Amino acid sequence: MLYTRRVQFYDTDAQGIVHHSNYFRYFEEARGELLRGIGLPYSSIRERGYEVVLLEACCNFKKPLFYDEVVDIELLLEGVDRFTFSFVYRVSVEGELRAEGKTKHCMVKDGKIVSIPREVREKLASETKV
Template sequence: MRLSVEPSLRPDDHEFHHSIRVRFVETDAMGIVHHSNYLAYFEEARVAFLAHIGHPFTDWRADGLESPVLESFLQYRQPCRFDEVVTVHVTLAAATRATFQMSYLVTVDDEVRTTGVTVHGCTTLEGRPTRLPAWLVELASES
């Protein structure tokens, strides 16, 4: 297991936030967001974060790189519901030469709903493991 980050419950501890309105299709028969959708929320926020810091995922691909998810962890604290605007707070939490971890906090208004971490590797477009881009390792060491 590579996971080593404990997500903060404080929105201010995260570098970036991204808002998403919960769609009806993302809810289950109880009217709450189905657990599988939180990973999609994390991905949407992660992609927005990368664009925000000037390294959009399209540039990664143009450079011949991918960042597959190796592990994920979520802790559901309170449910999210249809038509709520969830805010996904995200930060680059850690990096080595070969992996990086993103930390997430999902809130509605200022209420904590979910926390999570994703661990990513770095591969070529052909799926061969490779080192992380130097800018990413540097950014993690600054955090």
């Protein structure tokens, strides 16, 4: 999946570049759009009593992003098993790779990690894998 957004002024720091913490917000935006696109918006997951929890996150910064640049975030499912699912992210501007990231998630119900519901696993597995 490809998610596109424009860098806003509030995303930048005193040096005029996107603050490193915002990359994780961008990842979350892209992930939310992917889930919405496969019929699993966060709202419907939460209505069923589940929460999607972040277990791990990392980002390898290659080159800064700047105000007003149009950023493409390629999001690919790396894997899904009974308890976790992972994504990789490739952040680019006009085809130039600026950052790469990864997140790993689980689902929680009533405060406990649970097996990912079959419907969620199947919909995630239908996505293009790395």
